Amino acid sequence: MENKIIRIASLEREFSVGIETIHALKGVSFDVLEGEFVTIMGASGSGKSTLLNILGALDRPSAGDYLLDGTNVGTLTKDQLAGIRNRKIGFVFQSFNLLARTSALENVELPLMYNAKVSPRERREMACQALETVGLADRMGHAPNQLSGGQQQRVAIARALVNDPVMVLADEATGNLDSKTTLDIMGLFQKLNSEGKTIVFVTHENEIAEYSNRTIVLKDGEIVKDYTNQGRQAILD
Amino acid sequence: MTVFNLSKIAVKAMARNKMRTFLTMLGIIIGVTSVITMLAIGQGSKQSIQEQISSMGANMIMVHPGSDMRGGVRMDPSSMKSLTLDDLSAIRRYAAQLSALSPMVSSGGQVIAGGSNWPTTIQGVGEDFLMIRKMEVAEGVMFTDYEVKRAAKVCLLGQTVAENLFPDVEDVVGQTVRFKNIPLKVIGVLAAKGQNTFGQDQDDVILAPYTTIQKRIMAITHIQSIYASAESEGVSEQAEKEITMALRASHSLADDEEDDFNVRSQQELINTFSSTSEMLTLLLGAIAGISLLVGGIGIMNIMFVSVTERTREIGLRLAVGGRGRDILSQFLMEAVIVSVGGGLFGVLLGLALAYGMGNMLDWPVVVTNQSIVISFVVCAVVGIFFGWYPARKAAGLDPIEALRYE
Ligand SMILES: Nc1ncnc2c1ncn2[C@@H]1O[C@H](COP(=O)(O)OP(=O)(O)OP(=O)(O)O)[C@@H](O)[C@H]1O
Numbered sequence: 001m002e003n004k005i006i007r008i009a010s011l012e013r014e015f016s017v018g019i020e021t022i023h024a025l026k027g028v029s030f031d032v033l034e035g036e037f038v039t040i041m042g043a044s045g046s047g048k049s050t051l052l053n054i055l056g057a058l059d060r061p062s063a064g065d066y067l068l069d070g071t072n073v074g075t076l077t078k079d080q081l082a083g084i085r086n087r088k089i090g091f092v093f094q095s096f097n098l099l100a101r102t103s104a105l106e107n108v109e110l111p112l113m114y115n116a117k118v119s120p121r122e123r124r125e126m127a128c129q130a131l132e133t134v135g136l137a138d139r140m141g142h143a144p145n146q147l148s149g150g151q152q153q154r155v156a157i158a159r160a161l162v163n164d165p166v167m168v169l170a171d172e173a174t175g176n177l178d179s180k181t182t183l184d185i186m187g188l189f190q191k192l193n194s195e196g197k198t199i200v201f202v203t204h205e206n207e208i209a210e211y212s213n214r215t216i217v218l219k220d221g222e223i224v225k226d227y228t229n230q231g232r233q234a235i236l237d
Numbered sequence: 238m239t240v241f242n243l244s245k246i247a248v249k250a251m252a253r254n255k256m257r258t259f260l261t262m263l264g265i266i267i268g269v270t271s272v273i274t275m276l277a278i279g280q281g282s283k284q285s286i287q288e289q290i291s292s293m294g295a296n297m298i299m300v301h302p303g304s305d306m307r308g309g310v311r312m313d314p315s316s317m318k319s320l321t322l323d324d325l326s327a328i329r330r331y332a333a334q335l336s337a338l339s340p341m342v343s344s345g346g347q348v349i350a351g352g353s354n355w356p357t358t359i360q361g362v363g364e365d366f367l368m369i370r371k372m373e374v375a376e377g378v379m380f381t382d383y384e385v386k387r388a389a390k391v392c393l394l395g396q397t398v399a400e401n402l403f404p405d406v407e408d409v410v411g412q413t414v415r416f417k418n419i420p421l422k423v424i425g426v427l428a429a430k431g432q433n434t435f436g437q438d439q440d441d442v443i444l445a446p447y448t449t450i451q452k453r454i455m456a457i458t459h460i461q462s463i464y465a466s467a468e469s470e471g472v473s474e475q476a477e478k479e480i481t482m483a484l485r486a487s488h489s490l491a492d493d494e495e496d497d498f499n500v501r502s503q504q505e506l507i508n509t510f511s512s513t514s515e516m517l518t519l520l521l522g523a524i525a526g527i528s529l530l531v532g533g534i535g536i537m538n539i540m541f542v543s544v545t546e547r548t549r550e551i552g553l554r555l556a557v558g559g560r561g562r563d564i565l566s567q568f569l570m571e572a573v574i575v576s577v578g579g580g581l582f583g584v585l586l587g588l589a590l591a592y593g594m595g596n597m598l599d600w601p602v603v604v605t606n607q608s609i610v611i612s613f614v615v616c617a618v619v620g621i622f623f624g625w626y627p628a629r630k631a632a633g634l635d636p637i638e639a640l641r642y643e
Pocket residue numbers: 015016017022023024042043044045046047048049050051204
């Protein structure tokens with residue numbers, strides 16, 4: 001049996017806006033195995049980000065169960081959720097979200113600053129290693145404004161990797177990049193996946209989904225398709 | 238998260254926006270600088286008043302005629318005749334805690350020597366007077382009890398008088414001066430004492446036996462005031478009581494009658510003036526404290542703006558595992574670093590300003606450790622107090638909304 005990183009069952013999420021209730025997720029169930037590269041697709045407003053935020057322990061479901069690496073996330077307190085985000089999850093955002101006027105190295109170190117178990121020396125080593133993994137060993141001292149968009153996203157990916165998470169979550173991580181750079185970044189995700197990282201990637205572009213090995217399609221808060229990509233595209237770095 | 242990581246995060250976040258950090262600090266810097274400077278000036282004036290009053294005499298107790306009248310017309314005390322030599326003997330007999338005792342009669346007028354003359358005051362006193370007033374003889378000798386009994390025509394000149402009457406004379410001792418036509422032989426010159434607290438020249442004086450002044454110059458039998466020294470500071474109060482009792486007995490005052498004399502000690506004088514300058518210090522400190530408060534409000538204001546401006550940063554920190562309390566601590570830490578750092582600058586600047594002003598304007602300034610410690614503690618408290626609310630706001634942000642914030 002392969003290890004199930006994510007198990008969600010009948011996941012629901014409602015938002016109250018005034019007197020209206022918006023059902024962003026209406027009973028979503030699926031599992032993600034260790035080492036899978038899953039893309040979540042769907043039209044705008046279909047609930048992709050809502051789902052990813054719950055997967056990333058940034059948000060809690062209104063109903064349903066979510067087991068992350070054996071932990072029932074639905075029952076955790078705010079601080080425990082922060083701990084989960086810090087130890088088990090790596091997040092990559094569409095808009096990079098790097099700290100301005102801060103070197104790449106220090107940006108990557110950030111998650112470890114919130115982990116008292118990591119000494120300053122270990123922190124530096126781990127951050128260097130993560131930057132090497134994303135191919136930015138020679139840009140460690142550069143601030144975000146001295147880096148290209150693709151390089152900035154690589155720094156953000158290094159930051160997502162630095163705590164050795166059980167899975168990396170990305171929300172439209174290539175949304176701000178041109179097609180050539182998008183290819184680079186997808187290649188990097190594939191490389192990470194081939195090294196064993198579980199990846200969940202939200203996108204609304206079909207081509208991008210083709211680089212993953214499984215695609216889940218959402219529509220109005222429900223799964224309408226869940227299929228394995230037979231003809232998975234490989235990008236060779 | 239460790240305190241070390243926390244301070245590192247806070248310092249880095251502040252270093253990322255040095256101008257904002259500096260401007261926030263500025264309010265505190267100005268506040269603390271003014272607190273330190275104002276307190277230094279206040280304390281300085283207090284101390285110099287105390288020193289000057291102490292230098293006026295040794296545990297001195299003064300008796301003047303007249304009562305502490307509440308309302309009603311007050312007579313010029315020097316024209317009252319209620320103190321006599323009998324009172325002096327009464328005090329000598331009853332007040333055991335005194336180490337020195339001297340009457341005083343004084344008269345103003347022109348003193349003449351050869352071609353020059355000088356307006357001054359001649360004080361008729363006893364031999365003990367020098368000790369009571371902490372005066373010293375620079376040249377020559379003090380008159381003795383024997384000369385007092387004889388009402389000898391001798392005197393000692395203060396430095397100012399000596400200089401003005403005998404500008405060219407080497408040896409003033411042995412010269413003769415005339416006061417109201419009475420020739421007085423100069424047997425000594427007093428050591429310089431300088432100005433007192435009230436700006437009077439303490440060297441513009443002539444001392445002579447009180448008997449001489451009473452009989453030969455003023456033709457009176459009463460005395461104008463009595464000066465005494467208590468044996469020590471501790472018995473000063475007791476000595477004052479004994480003097481009062483002796484005088485009441487000697488004046489045969491009934492129990493319900495008020496004193497017709499006035500006993501005051503140097504200590505009381507110090508206390509009176511100290512409390513005045515303490516008020517001044519308090520007032521100056523309060524004004525400066527208000528500017529510190531304004532500085533604190535400045536911190537709060539800029540922190541609020543900064544929390545809004547840094548919403549995405551906060552969102553990111555939450556997303557990578559920062560807990561609410563980590564964010565709270567970071568912002569509090571930033572506020573405390575700003576205020577304590579501003580406090581440090583302020584203390585240095587305040588010291589420089591206080592001593593610089595003291596030097597330039599010739600003001601006495603005293604910087605107490607206490608005022609430094611207090612400003613520092615106040616700074617930290619201001620930082621925590623005014624940083625708390627914005628920090629709470631930052632910590633309460635929802636990570637998703639914070640990340641999405643434009
Ligand atoms: N905080 C919120 N309050 C109210 N409604 C919300 C909130 N967040 C999301 N929604 C609603 O939930 C639904 C799903 O939103 P979600 O952001 O998950 O869509 P998405 O699939 O990520 O869309 P996009 O591709 O445009 O990013 C939308 O109808 C949205 O309006």
